[in-house]
Amino acid sequence: MAGRLAVRVAGALVTAAVLLTGSTALAIWWTARQDARPDSDAIVVLxxxxxxxxxxxxxxxxLEHALRxxxxxVAPRIVTVGGRAAGxxxxxxxxxRQYLAEAGVDEDALLAVEEGVDTLESMRAVGAEFDDRGWQTAVLVTDPWHVLRAERMAEDAGITASSSPTRQGPAVHTRTTQFRYILRETAAYLLYRATGESVAGAPGIG
Structure with a gap:
């Protein structure tokens, strides 16, 4: 009897894990297909x-998407985000910031937040800058598969966030690439929800 109960419990846990993983991957795929661009305090480029x-x-x-x-x-200013790697x-x-300035964006409309080696650190730094300036709303610009996790981290940092993901670039070129990114983001999102920690990895989506 005890053995059967243990098997049933194990089976239920496996089923729950599979359902959670599948629903998260589906949410990442669905969110990646959305494009929200409400009037906001700033456009934030991951x-x-x-x-x-x-x-x-x-x-x-x-950057090109943020420029458009x-x-x-969509917003009167663009915030660029990301720290400096060793060396x-x-x-x-x-x-x-320099790229956008050379593209014609007024210097006064640009803010570089030079902190963070991953998305979590960066969004916390952006949240602090928003708080200091009395800003509340942002449109996040990143790759489609990164949107769900970036929005969650932004919201946790006190920002009311929407996302307008890019539709060009290496992250969306092939279905194989898209599938790989969705798998990675599923694991990263579940890790963040479970532990509150980020994960290092592919450029710009840690």
Whole structure:
């Protein structure tokens, strides 16, 4: 009897884990397909790799998307985010700010938050900047598969967040790439919800 009960409990736990993982992956896929761009205090661009001040292709796709949102009047300012890796001369945030300034965005409309080696640290730093300035709302710009976790972390940092994900760049080129990112984000999101911690990994989505 005890053995059968143990088997049933184990089976129920496995089933619950499978359902939780599947529903989270589905939520990531569904959220990635949305595009919300309400009038907001700021557009927040999540950082990614940069090379001597030149944004990587992933980062450039995000910056170009943020630029279009800014030109469309979604928000009066753009916040670039991301710290400096060991040995780097530029932070991700500064590389992004410089790119947008060269694209014609007024310097007064740009804020570089040069903190964070992953999304969680970055969103907490952005939340502190928003609090200092009395800002509340943001449109997040990142890769589609990163949206659900980024929004959750932003909300936990005190920001009322929507997302307008990029539709270009390496993160969305092939179905194989998309599937890999969804799997990784599913694990990362579940880890964050369970422990409140982030995970290091692919550029710009830790």
């Amino acid at each position: 950082g990614s790799a940069q090379y001597n001040g030149v944004p990587s292709s992933i980062f450039e796709a995000r 949102l800014y030109e469309d009047g 780097d001369e530029f932070s991700e945030a500064e590389a992004g």
